[in-house]
Amino acid sequence: MEKIRILLVDDEEHIRLLFKEELEEEGYTISLASNGFEALEVLRSDRFDLVVLDVKMPGMDGIQTLNEIKKLNKDQRVILCSAYGEYQQDFSSWVSDAYVVKSADMRELKQTIKNVLGV
Amino acid sequence: MNFDSILGKVIEISHSNLEIEARIRAILNIVSGDLHFDDALIYTLDKDKRLSCRFNNRLSLLFDLLADYRCHVGEGVIGTVAQKRAPLFYTLKDIPPRLGCLFYAHLDEVLPRYKVFAFMPLADDSFLYGVLLAASSTREAISPGEKIVLSILSRELGGIFRTYDLLLSSKKRITELATLSELGRILTSTMEPSAILENIALITAKALSASFATIKLDLAFIKLSGQRFTSGSIANNLEARVLDLEAQASRLRQPVGSAEALTGEAGASGKTFTILAAPITARDRILGTITLGRRLDHPDVPDDQQDRYLLGMIANYISSGLDNALLNIKLRDALRELGDAQRRLIENEKLRSLGEMTANIAHEIKNPLVVIGGFTKRLAKTVHLDPSENRYVEIITKEVTRLESILAEILNYVKEVPLLLERCDLNALLDEIVYLLSSDKGWSAVQVVKHYAPDLPPALCDVQQIKQVFINMLMNSFEAMRGEGTITITTERTDISEKPFIAISVRDTGGGIEPAYLDNIFNPFFTTKERGIGLGLAISNKIVVHHGGDIEVKNTPGEGALFIMHLPCQERPGAGPGGAPPQTPGGARGERPVRLKDAQ
Numbered sequence: 001m002e003k004i005r006i007l008l009v010d011d012e013e014h015i016r017l018l019f020k021e022e023l024e025e026e027g028y029t030i031s032l033a034s035n036g037f038e039a040l041e042v043l044r045s046d047r048f049d050l051v052v053l054d055v056k057m058p059g060m061d062g063i064q065t066l067n068e069i070k071k072l073n074k075d076q077r078v079i080l081c082s083a084y085g086e087y088q089q090d091f092s093s094w095v096s097d098a099y100v101v102k103s104a105d106m107r108e109l110k111q112t113i114k115n116v117l118g119v
Numbered sequence: 120m121n122f123d124s125i126l127g128k129v130i131e132i133s134h135s136n137l138e139i140e141a142r143i144r145a146i147l148n149i150v151s152g153d154l155h156f157d158d159a160l161i162y163t164l165d166k167d168k169r170l171s172c173r174f175n176n177r178l179s180l181l182f183d184l185l186a187d188y189r190c191h192v193g194e195g196v197i198g199t200v201a202q203k204r205a206p207l208f209y210t211l212k213d214i215p216p217r218l219g220c221l222f223y224a225h226l227d228e229v230l231p232r233y234k235v236f237a238f239m240p241l242a243d244d245s246f247l248y249g250v251l252l253a254a255s256s257t258r259e260a261i262s263p264g265e266k267i268v269l270s271i272l273s274r275e276l277g278g279i280f281r282t283y284d285l286l287l288s289s290k291k292r293i294t295e296l297a298t299l300s301e302l303g304r305i306l307t308s309t310m311e312p313s314a315i316l317e318n319i320a321l322i323t324a325k326a327l328s329a330s331f332a333t334i335k336l337d338l339a340f341i342k343l344s345g346q347r348f349t350s351g352s353i354a355n356n357l358e359a360r361v362l363d364l365e366a367q368a369s370r371l372r373q374p375v376g377s378a379e380a381l382t383g384e385a386g387a388s389g390k391t392f393t394i395l396a397a398p399i400t401a402r403d404r405i406l407g408t409i410t411l412g413r414r415l416d417h418p419d420v421p422d423d424q425q426d427r428y429l430l431g432m433i434a435n436y437i438s439s440g441l442d443n444a445l446l447n448i449k450l451r452d453a454l455r456e457l458g459d460a461q462r463r464l465i466e467n468e469k470l471r472s473l474g475e476m477t478a479n480i481a482h483e484i485k486n487p488l489v490v491i492g493g494f495t496k497r498l499a500k501t502v503h504l505d506p507s508e509n510r511y512v513e514i515i516t517k518e519v520t521r522l523e524s525i526l527a528e529i530l531n532y533v534k535e536v537p538l539l540l541e542r543c544d545l546n547a548l549l550d551e552i553v554y555l556l557s558s559d560k561g562w563s564a565v566q567v568v569k570h571y572a573p574d575l576p577p578a579l580c581d582v583q584q585i586k587q588v589f590i591n592m593l594m595n596s597f598e599a600m601r602g603e604g605t606i607t608i609t610t611e612r613t614d615i616s617e618k619p620f621i622a623i624s625v626r627d628t629g630g631g632i633e634p635a636y637l638d639n640i641f642n643p644f645f646t647t648k649e650r651g652i653g654l655g656l657a658i659s660n661k662i663v664v665h666h667g668g669d670i671e672v673k674n675t676p677g678e679g680a681l682f683i684m685h686l687p688c689q690e691r692p693g694a695g696p697g698g699a700p701p702q703t704p705g706g707a708r709g710e711r712p713v714r715l716k717d718a719q
Contacts, residue, residue, distance in 0.1 A: 012486050014486075014487075015490060018489070018493040018494060018497070021497060022493065022497070083481075083482050083485035083489075084481070084526075084527065084530050102485065103489060104488065104491070104516070104519045105492070106496075
């Protein structure tokens with residue numbers, strides 16, 4: 001069975017590194033993008049089972065990126081991941097499949113990924 | 120007798136610095152001593168415009184007999200002289216059988232002693248001041264020279280009386296002006312309204328030599344400690360009369376006085392009073408009344424007309440002034456409120472930018488924190504550590520978790536969360552929360568007493584946020600009581616500024632709040648707890664204020680604290696929208712079908 005592919009989008013290098021290691025340990029194949037433009041670029045040529053998208057990013061933020069991704073492929077599953085929960089009130093974040101608050105405790109993110117993927 | 124020297128003396132006296140009354144008496148003594156009249160008396164016009172005997176020479180016999188006697192101008196000899204302003208001279212044999220009212224039974228026994236009489240008008244070119252009566256028992260006649268001396272002397276006396284009148288009226292004017300200027304000073308001062316009114320009563324009582332002066336306000340146009348301001352004391356048995364006159368003055372819109380003399384304290388003989396009341400009107404509105412009472416035996420002879428005039432004037436003067444003073448005070452309060460609002464606005468603006476900054480900082484800190492915590496855990500998983508090193512990892516992880524929750528709470532406080540308002544049964548919400556909290560075994564020693572209003576109207580609120588407030592409140596009480604005691608929850612419908620509110624109070628038995636802390640309990644980051652960052656009450660307060668309500672704290676040190684939240688509510692069913700549709704007036708018209716033909 002082919003490995004589940006996840007695209008991780010975050011502007012912080014160390015967060016990318018941490019999440020990559022943690023999620024690879026779970027058996028996922030991880031690709032990285034450091035901003036929204038890069039993520040869209042990758043998504044145009046490649047297919048992923050899931051995008052884990054940071055919200056607060058310079059240039060194009062996570063919410064804008066989310067909308068562009070959905071324009072590209074309305075079935076693309078996306079989890080928004082932010083330092084805090086305040087964007088949950090923003091209705092434009094509701095098109096994502098889930099919203100996770102970043103934490104050193106990775107259990108919530110891992111569980112949410114499983115839920116969204118239905119595995 | 121040397122007329123020149125007599126006239127010289129008279130003129131010297133009349134131009135001297137002696138008291139006015141002393142000058143008059145000195146001249147009367149000259150008439151009696153140097154011109155040999157046994158009696159030299161002066162009649163003057165009293166306040167009723169009647170002639171009464173007021174001045175006499177030292178050795179006068181007639182004065183005692185005549186002192187009580189008054190006559191109108193034109194009545195009797197005295198009255199005739201006053202009216203015609205012409206002197207009359209009589210010798211006994213000339214005297215007609217009746218001399219009008221002047222002579223009556225008592226006099227008949229004394230009069231035969233006298234042989235000549237002179238009646239001289241005391242007047243200047245425009246006014247009559249009185250009449251001089253000179254009577255002699257030793258003289259047979261009055262010589263033409265003496266008549267001239269008497270006539271000059273009378274004119275001189277007239278001059279003195281004119282000065283006397285001027286002096287009296289200027290004294291009155293000075294008193295009036297002094298009173299008004301004092302009132303003006305009070306009215307333009309920045310004293311509290313009640314102090315202003317008390318001072319007005321005091322000044323009025325002083326100016327009119329009254330035993331008491333009292334101001335009663337009819338309109339509650341400004342919040343005052345009372346409606347009556349009194350200087351001096353009103354005798355118990357006069358109170359009813361005072362109230363009666365106040366009502367009369369308000370009704371008639373003019374000064375009124377008690378017609379009869381009233382006896383004050385029972386048993387205190389001679390303490391008779393007159394009472395005067397005047398309305399205080401401003402812009403056709405009766406603000407109240409000013410009333411004064413004066414003892415009749417007061418050395419200043421009461422002049423009812425004059426008093427009414429002066430009291431009316433004071434009332435007029437203070438009415439506009441008082442109106443202004445009260446408006447000023449209102450204005451001052453409004454300005455103070457405006458200043459407060461401005462300060463609050465600046466404070467809010469400061470807090471807002473502080474909030475933005477805090478949110479940004481919290482964001483920037485969160486990512487490194489996640490990285491630190493995350494990699495620490497990874498390190499612990501991948502590297503073999505001995506037990507003490509494992510403990511260090513555990514400590515780092517725990518502290519990272521704590522920092523994360525602190526940051527979340529701070530962000531929760533500073534962020535602006537929109538309200539999702541919905542109708543909410545607060546009694547049910549409280550029940551739910553109490554059930555959740557008290558199912559924890561830590562709450563086993565806590566007794567929760569509920570006093571809910573049975574027909575509480577629904578509140579209009581963001582249920583999730585209000586839930587957080589209630590939980591904060593109950594947890595605070597729980598912690599204040601260290602898990603042991605009684606929490607009393609009360610809900611009731613109340614009105615604030617005529618708007619419907621629900622009051623939810625939470626009372627605990629946790630010993631209350633240290634009074635020194637009271638001012639700070641709603642401030643962010645103020646805490647007395649060992650763990651906790653002091654945002655619970657700050658967030659709760661922010662949420663409730665955001666709802667248009669407030670949180671009030673009542674503290675009983677040593678017993679407990681009482682927190683009362685006020686939340687706006689929907690009116691009772693039927694009283695507002697959603698209730699029974701209001702009856703439309705003229706409904707019959709609506710039932711009548713419109714006929715197009717009629718309209719054409």
